[in-house]
Amino acid sequence: MGAYNSSFSKRANAHLLPVMQEKYLPAAIEQAAQAHWHATRAFNASEDISKPKYYCLSMFPYPSGKLHMGHVRNYTIGDVLTRSHKMRGYNVLQPMGWDAFGLPAENAAIQNNVPPAKWTDDNIAYMKQQLKSLGFALDWERELATCKPDYYKWNQWLFLRMLEKGIAYKKTQVVNWDPVDQTVLANEQVIEGRGWRTGALVEKREIPGYYLAITQYADELLTALDTLPGWPERVKTMQANWIGKSTGVRFAFPYELPAAGGTNLPSPLAGEGQGGEGSAGRGKLWVFTTRPDTIMGVTFCAVAAEHPLATHAAKNNPELAAFIEECKHGSVMEADMATMEKKGMPTGIFVEHPLTGAKVEVWVGNYVLMSYGDGAVMGVPAHDERDFAFAKKYGLPIKQVVALAGEAFSLEAWAEWYADKQRGVCVNSGKYDGLDYAAATEAIAADLAAKGLGEKKVQFRLRDWGVSRQRYWGCPIPLIHCESCGSVPVPDDQLPVVLPEDCVPDGAGNPLNKRADFLNCACPKCGKPAARETDTMDTFVDSSWYYARYCAANAMTAMVDARTDYWMPVDQYIGGIEHAILHLLYSRFWTKVMRDLGLVSYDEPFANLLTQGMVLNHIFSRRSDRGGIIYYAPEEVELVRDAAGHVTGATAKADGLPVDYGGVGTMSKSKRNGVDPQSLIEQYGADTARFFMMFASPPEQTLEWSDSGVEGAYRFLKRVWACGHALKSQAAAKEAGALRREIHLLLKQANYDLGKLQFNTVASACMKMLNALEKAPADPHAREAFSILLRVLSPIAPHITHALWIELGYGPDILAATWPEPLDAALVQDEEELVLQVNGKLRGALRVKVGADRTAIEAVALATEAAQKFMEGKPAKKVIVVPGRLVNIVV
């Protein structure tokens, strides 16, 4: 046990609790409860068909060093669900593991000269202790780490299956290239177009890499979203938009190039494609459009800088070559592509309009992506906003081909309706004049098809998943490169290809390239000396199936087994909204591949999804003399208040001078606004941390950190303890009051909110129950009320409730107690209060017998003093009675 835990152990000598302590001592209580759970193997799950199963999973953490508050929040949400389902009789599985490959380990290696493997293992050991001290109901016997060979072996195995099925394949990819370090950079390593270490201008470079054909599953990934009612609508919308199914026409502009200097066009990229048809300079420029009705309005075409036509045109055009070079220095990120200035340059190449035969000039555009579609687009400036801006900028012709009744077209400024698909009809389009979108699409597609120059096509925005990473700390791609046999898969019986664990990356390329013992091997086909692939897999591969491995974590001879089909799908998955698209989409894809290989029988991995919001804290900063920004941690700052107590500013404790308040933002090292869960646990205990996290805001929203909010949570738990202490010694006697009905009403609300996963109001219901109990300590139903409070509170604050349950003699283990349900008998009442409104304004209240009919209620309402006063003698036009709620008199 590390030093961080010593203060804990010293105080933890109260396992037996001979007499109930008057004071709430979280450290002792929590250690005792955790020891009990460990000794009884309370959370180790096994398959049991006599109970309904509940697989509760939180996204596993990257072992960055220590837990952050986002983890605490994420895992507390999962724990509340796990524990409440356990008490409701489910067979519950809640496992934990480590997303252990990734870039930060390499960065740490560069900084501290430690091998990523050691750094990662140390971090895991520390964070595991932290998770244990939070009292999560985790099955630690299923723990896994993706950097261990017994896990990533199956990444490799499945990759080879995908290769066999043609799902995995090789093609070129565009990467960020640091010319000084001679290495590939991640997007986050590119800062303002320069390498993070070298400051060198980053280039786009095309290198070979492996792809997974997720697009083969695009349709199913889209339509199957409808089978996921337990997913937030917004996540499904984001995924649907990401997949981006669009129907349109793929068509070609034929061309014939003069055989300039005897050079041929470069060979096509793949199959029937770009610029490829005809070696004597005849070819077709393919594009895709969702607006085939505007093809008659094409006045130019634009191709990507990497497009073969651009390459061809640049050969005798140094200016164009320079422009293409400039484009290659840009970012590879879509966000940058979208916001940068749209630039272009003519190639001097003309293609032929497929319908009119007119000459159309080809431009190179920096906004056209080679990796999307055919790497070329048609330009219809009159009906596409971006094309309009481009044409205006370069003086290209604009030809209106769609008109809307009553709307005038102007070349001066763009108007929304120019792009309206629904209402326009074709004009200036010859035989297509007068046709609407649908009819024009049909007619034009038919004409293009007749000429062999196009067809209707469904296209997806989704691109295949590039999984090659030119990095060390990842799962090796199981391939061997042989001079005579080419790329050869590593045979199954030689898996896993084990990553050497003693490398220390230095930032200049992948260290595997320097490791002879890794690199050198025999070709599995011909036996001659060959070289191993040194690229590793994207870490999203690791996280695409870990949830399935938990179910059969100790399976030695298979990736998954029958136990996986017992537990899967995950009944509740919980994680950050930032994973809404990539991780969740890749996992869904991976599941479908595993299903099609006969490995599993389910179609979707996650039945229900909860995307939790981030944890924010206040940001304080000051401009430094040199113009930089110095951040102050919240504990280094004193808030300045006015007489009314409103915060008006802040000063640094160090020098008393003002600092700037920057609002709230995600907790981060760089802004120095993180809060360490460890110190929180040491000061207040895990229950306080958990309770605050659940109470402060609903799970899907951001959570603002508040030290005084934590104090409040602690205060509440102290009161719960005191209430239990008082109840233990005290004999209830007095006549029953309203306590029972109140508690059961609150219970009803709490159960409803729990079902909605709205834990903040469950926590608040617990507080209301305590408030009620404290007002009626001698009520004969106080013990029953307290037992309800303890059980509702136990998933959130499991340690204190565990101790009090035993102390008050409710039973040996609160985990074995049944979840409380409100009793109808406790809820009945014979009168109820209704709100009285006159003209929709609140004017009073009235009491009526429960179940009274409308006319009776109306009569009572009209007779009230308040009604008489505000009706001012006017007759009631209308009386609206909402049973159980209100009466509104309209005059």
Added chain:
RNA sequence: GCCGGGAUGGCGGAAUCGGUAGACGCAGCGGACUCAAAAUCCGCCGCCAGUGAUGGUGUGGGGGUUCGAGUCCCCCUCCCGGCACCA
């Protein structure tokens, strides 16, 4: 830029089907206990006017539907997440 989400007192948030806006907590203010402090307990607490009873007003801004809108519709502003090599 595109896609998704959000905005309610001094603050975090509550309000289930369109039906009492501000539950619960934090901060603040007043009081009790104490030599004192901490801890604890009791009371007040949207804004404006009024000594008060009370009245008006109020859910980012503008418009609409409705007996009634925080909630539904249209337009706008600002903030946050994702954008394919951070995880």
